[in-house]
Amino acid sequence: MFIIDERVKRTIENLEKNNMNGYYVQTEEEALDIIKGLISEGDTVAVGGSMTLFETGVIELLRSGKYNFLDRYKEGLSPSDMKEIYRKSFFADAYFTGTNAITENGELYNVDGNGNRVAAMLYGPDKVIVVAGRNKIVKDIDQAILRVKETAGPANNVRLNRANPCTKTGCCMDCKQEGRICNEYTVIRRQGVKGRIHVIIINKDLGY
Numbered sequence: 001m002f003i004i005d006e007r008v009k010r011t012i013e014n015l016e017k018n019n020m021n022g023y024y025v026q027t028e029e030e031a032l033d034i035i036k037g038l039i040s041e042g043d044t045v046a047v048g049g050s051m052t053l054f055e056t057g058v059i060e061l062l063r064s065g066k067y068n069f070l071d072r073y074k075e076g077l078s079p080s081d082m083k084e085i086y087r088k089s090f091f092a093d094a095y096f097t098g099t100n101a102i103t104e105n106g107e108l109y110n111v112d113g114n115g116n117r118v119a120a121m122l123y124g125p126d127k128v129i130v131v132a133g134r135n136k137i138v139k140d141i142d143q144a145i146l147r148v149k150e151t152a153g154p155a156n157n158v159r160l161n162r163a164n165p166c167t168k169t170g171c172c173m174d175c176k177q178e179g180r181i182c183n184e185y186t187v188i189r190r191q192g193v194k195g196r197i198h199v200i201i202i203n204k205d206l207g208y
Contacts, residue, residue: 004134004203005024007104007134007137008024008134008137008201008203009024010104011102011103011104011106011137011201012024012106012199012201013106014103014104014105014106015102015106015199016106017106018106018107018189018190018191019190019191019192019193019194019195019196019197020106020108020188020190020191020195020196020197020198020199021195021197021198021199022106022198022199022201023198023199023200023201024201024203025200025201025202025203026202026203027202027203027204028055028056028057028202028204030202031056031058031131031200031202032056032057032058032061034198034200035058035061035096035129035131035200036061038094038127038129038198039067039093039094039127039129040093041066041067042066042067042068043067043068043092043093043094044067044068044070044088044091044092044093044094045062045067045068045069045070045092045093045094045095045096046069046070046072046085046088046089046092046094046095046096046120046125047059047062047070047071047072047073047095047096047097048095048096048097048098048116048117048120048121049072049117050096050097050098050131050207051098051159051206051207051208052098052131052132052133052206052207053096053097053098053131055206055207056131056202056206058096058131059073062096070085070088070089070092071085072085072086086114086116089116089120089124089125090119090120090123090124090125091124091125092120092124092125092126093125093126093127094125094126094127094128094129095120095121095124095125095127095128095129096129096130096131097117097120097121097128097129097130097131098130098131098132098136098206098207099130099132099136099199100136100144100147100148100152101136101137101138101143101144101147101148101152102130102132102136102137102138102144102199102201103137103138103139103140103141103143103144104137104138104139104140105140105141107141107144107187107188107189108121108130108187108188108197108199109141109144109145109148109186109187110185110186110188111148111152111153111182111183111184111185111186112181112183112184112186113180113181113182113183113184114183114184115183115184118184118186121186121188121197122186122188126196127196127197127198128196128197128198129197129198129200130197130198130199130200131200131202131206132199132200132201132202132206132207133201133202133204133205133206133207134201134202134203134204134205135205135206135207136201136206136207137201141187148172148182149171149172150170150171150172151208152208153166153171153172153181153182154166154167154169154170154171154172155208156181156208157181159208160181162177162179162180162181163177163179164177164179164180164181165177
């Protein structure tokens with residue numbers, strides 16, 4: 001546990017140096033308490049695709065009726081409805097998302113299918129609140145790339161029921177399939193607006 005704590009501490013220190021706020025908590029409840037302090041009732045909030053947000057209760061909190069939630073997971077949404085939510089998300093007071101990897105150097109590495117998630121992380125919403133398990137921490141960008149190729153990419157393809165090669169091989173084959181979900185690759189090495197991005201790390205393995 002000491003080793004994990006030291007890795008997280010080092011990561012948070014470097015996030016802070018990169019103008020991002022870092023938090024380390026032991027439970028989902030502590031994470032939710034931080035979130036409640038970062039947003040206000042009536043705020044417009046939106047989310048990127050993330051299993052971690054479901055696992056930690058963030059989606060449930062945003063659906064509580066206290067916030068104007070642009071709910072991309074609402075049943076019965078048409079493709080045009082989804083497109084409208086993606087676009088409105090750029091004007092949100094706060095945007096919630098997970099991340100594919102966080103380097104110990106304080107960088108966020110993400111790979112997207114449509115690009116709506118990484119686009120909102122980069123620009124638009126006043127605040128970006130990243131919720132991640134300790135398992136998302138890696139040494140550097142090379143390890144972040146490897147993590148997506150060997151863990152996050154294949155797992156998300158299985159979750160989304162995509163018939164891409166990685167669902168059979170267990171690792172990225174750099175396929176050219178029409179249903180490929182790994183299209184936009186981004187690194188947030190530093191945030192230009194100090195404190196816009198908040199990274200909450202929970203001492204549990206969460207998401208993919």
